[in-house]
Amino acid sequence: MAHPTVSEPSPAGAARRVLEIRRLGMLPFAQAHLLQEDLVTRRRAGEIPDQLLLLQHPHVITLGSGSHAEHVLADPGQRNALGIDLLEAGRGGDVTYHGPGQLVGYPILDLKPDRRDVHRYLRDLEEVLIRVLDGYGIESRRVEGMTGVWTDSGKVAAIGIRVSSGWITSHGFALNVGTDLSFFETIVPCGIAGSTVTSLEHLVGRPVPITEVAARTASAFANVFDRSVSEVGGEL
Amino acid sequence: MTRIEVAMPQMGESIAEGTVSKWLKKVGDSVERDEPILEISTDKVDAEIPAPQSGILVEVSVQEGETVEVGTVVAYIDTSARVAVPAKGEEASAAKQEQPRAAAPAAAPQPPSGDGEMTEEQRIRQRSTPVVRRMAEEHGVDLASLEGKGSGHAGRVTKQDLLQYLGQEGEASVGSPPPPAKAAPGAPSISKPAPSIVPSSPVAAPRASPAASPALPPSEFWKTFYSQVQNPEFPVREGDEVVTMDKIRRLTAEHMTLAKRIAPHVHTFIEIDFTKVDGLRKANAKKWQEQGARVSFTAFVAWAVSRLLREFPIVNATVSGNNVIYRGHVNIGIAVDLDPGLIVPVIRDADDLSLVGIGKKVVDLADRARKRALSPEEIQGATFTITNPGVLGTLVGLPIIPKGTAAILGTGAIEKRVVVVEDPATGQDSMAIRKRTIFSLGYDHRIVDGADGARFLARLKQLLEEFPDDA
Known part of the structure; x- marks a missing residue:
């Protein structure tokens, strides 16, 4: 007697789940945060399909739940002078910096029924970025115990996520494309002694349009998560 | 209810x-x-x-x-x-x-x-x-x-x-x-x-x-x-300056506290004669220079230690829960002073490298450590550590064993000392001037017994004092 199981993969030919790509341009962190909260609620209620928000943030330092206040090196005066906000993020991980030239991706996914493993989810996000970097001829990898994407020249992407009730994800990844890396000196990025932060442009040695990286990220994301893309529009 | x-x-x-x-x-x-x-x-x-x-x-x-x-x-x-x-x-x-x-x-x-x-x-x-x-x-x-x-x-x-x-x-x-x-x-x-x-x-x-x-x-x-490492806070007095610890300092502080909590430390000392090693360095200095290599005393010590760790697997091990993990590789961490700060780059599979190979690696890693250009892998995975508290002329130190390993070797200053030597032919004692130093081995007493620590140091002394010419 064959009992169908809940986690059985969809039969061949069945439509893949839809992933809506929203390009939001330059969006302040606080606004993106509110938008995510709203989308999480709507995703949980099944009102919208899975989402991938692609955007950039104006200069901001955000604190994760694992943050130590002493990891923010810039004092309020320096932060003011540099125009950097400091905010609580509501995600896992330590302190990080976001700013222009950094591609931020916030997937709002329902991990049910077949992806209910947060470590697998983290590894999948890393996989997306490793593939994007590979497309630029950059060899990058995971380092055990240090979530994120690493190259020989340092960390190129940071990851910190939240899983809300019902296995709905928010927050996500930040890939340095043309980030002014000197801003990382205002914090102790969630790295380790002796390692540095780097960017895609730094690694390839030429300017790279962030819109191009966003497009490749969307398609790598759809492949890794086995979703079919639906463009909602917008510009980065 | x-x-x-x-x-x-x-x-x-x-x-x-x-x-x-x-x-x-x-x-x-x-x-x-x-x-x-x-x-x-x-x-x-x-x-x-x-x-x-x-x-x-x-x-x-x-x-x-x-x-x-x-x-x-x-x-x-x-x-x-x-x-x-x-x-x-x-x-x-x-x-x-x-x-x-x-x-x-x-x-x-x-x-x-x-x-x-x-x-x-x-x-x-x-x-x-x-x-x-x-x-x-x-x-x-x-x-x-x-x-x-x-x-x-x-x-x-x-x-x-x-x-x-x-x-x-x-x-x-x-x-x-x-x-x-x-x-x-x-x-x-x-x-x-x-x-x-x-x-x-x-x-x-x-x-x-x-x-x-x-x-x-x-x-x-x-x-x-x-x-959980919690550093207690203390009142600030007038004229004091309060500076936030940077990343390296903070991680070092946490690691040191944890490492000391975890392993019951024992330290054993031995005095080692560096006359032979010093002679080899002088004799080969020109040859090595032509090869673009610089073979420091640390390289000699790392070479000798990496050979010995295969003889003493318990020193190349770590306690993990109720198990002992015997490491399959010999990866030697070398503490590098960044002044301020300290970092420990790792020579992987040091037992596969020749003396000159280790010498080059030590120079390269120390160099890039000072430029803050090490990749994360290069500071991970040490199975044994060497630190040189004698670098500024101090006698020797009592180093803390990095967590996840069983031992650390502290090397003292190498100095000329007057020692009593016995003529092997006549049995006659006389005074001689020799380059000598004191080494300290800090080891995790949960798994390394005192006699093991002593045997390791005795073998290290023997190896360094009778250093092979073809290493």
Whole structure:
């Protein structure tokens, strides 16, 4: 007697789940945060399909739940002078910096029924970025115990996520494309002694349009998560 | 009543535990099914844990900041209770009543109890977790004396409170602990709670019986001891300067504290004659220079150690839980002074490298360490460490064993000393000037016995004093 199981993969030919790509341009962190909260609620209620928000943030330092206040090196005066906000993020991980030239991706996914493993989810996000970097001829990898994407020249992407009730994800990844890396000196990025932060442009040695990286990220994301893309529009 | 358990959920195959980062609901709150009641965090992930069913949150068994294994019960929900939650106003006025310590105990709302008045012990149980009770017992602390002083829910004494209290005791002169909560004159019995420990909201839901409290594993205390480094704070005096520790300093501080906590350290010393090594360095200096190599004393030591570690697998090992992990590779960490700061780049598979190969690697790693250009892999995976406390002329040091390894070698200053030597032919003693140094081996006494440490040093002495010409 064959009992169908809940986690059985969809039969061949069945439509893949839809992933809506929203390009939001330059969006302040606080606004993106509110938008995510709203989308999480709507995703949980099944009102919208899975989402991938692609955007950039104006200069901001955000604190994760694992943050130590002493990891923010810039004092309020320096932060003011540099125009950097400091905010609580509501995600896992330590302190990080976001700013222009950094591609931020916030997937709002329902991990049910077949992806209910947060470590697998983290590894999948890393996989997306490793593939994007590979497309630029950059060899990058995971380092055990240090979530994120690493190259020989340092960390190129940071990851910190939240899983809300019902296995709905928010927050996500930040890939340095043309980030002014000197801003990382205002914090102790969630790295380790002796390692540095780097960017895609730094690694390839030429300017790279962030819109191009966003497009490749969307398609790598759809492949890794086995979703079919639906463009909602917008510009980065 | 129907109590159901809320367990730490399985968030992923490789996730064994989670830390309670925030309680979104408190005891007495009504919760809807699927409504988030707490947040947990594991490295890069924050997750909300929803209520499995609707009801009243009647007990919280894990405090914020505590790390527990998957499956551990973190809370209980009474699914039958549908008790009205007090309105904001009532709660506020109740809170006000608690303020004046002199308020008559009789005026304080009593936790409802179906089985008569509670004993002192029962009340303490309600105000502390098993971990706290066990710790208190171990340290001879009367929990009753801390009642109501706790920072946990309803004045509950948390582990943190107790640790802090014990810390103060150690530093002395903080004043005697408050007297045990005795009943005010005229109070009918000591079992009535003193006003200061009254729950902050008059919870109507029946409380858990002590027997139902889930026991935390006895390893809980040690988990905290091994995993949380807290640097106590000290008052700043006039003229002082306060500087935030940078990344390297902070990580170093944490690692050093943990490493010292984890391994019982023993250090053994030996004096080694470097005449042979010094001679080899001088004789080959030109040849090595032409090869673009610089072979430092450290390289000689690393070469010798990497050969010896195969002879002494227990020194190239680490304690892991109840196991010993014998490392399959010989990866030598070399401490490099960054002034300020220190970093330990790793020579991987050092036992495969020649003396010159190690020499080149040492120069390269030290060079890039100073330029802050090491990749993460290059500072991970050491199975043994060499540090050179003698670099500025000091005799030798007592280095701390990096966690995850069994030993560290400290090398002293190499100096000319007058020593007594015996002529092998005639047996005649005479005085000679020799280059000598003292080495110290720090080792984890859980697995490396004193004799093993001594044998390792004796072999190292032999190898360095009779250093092969073809290394």
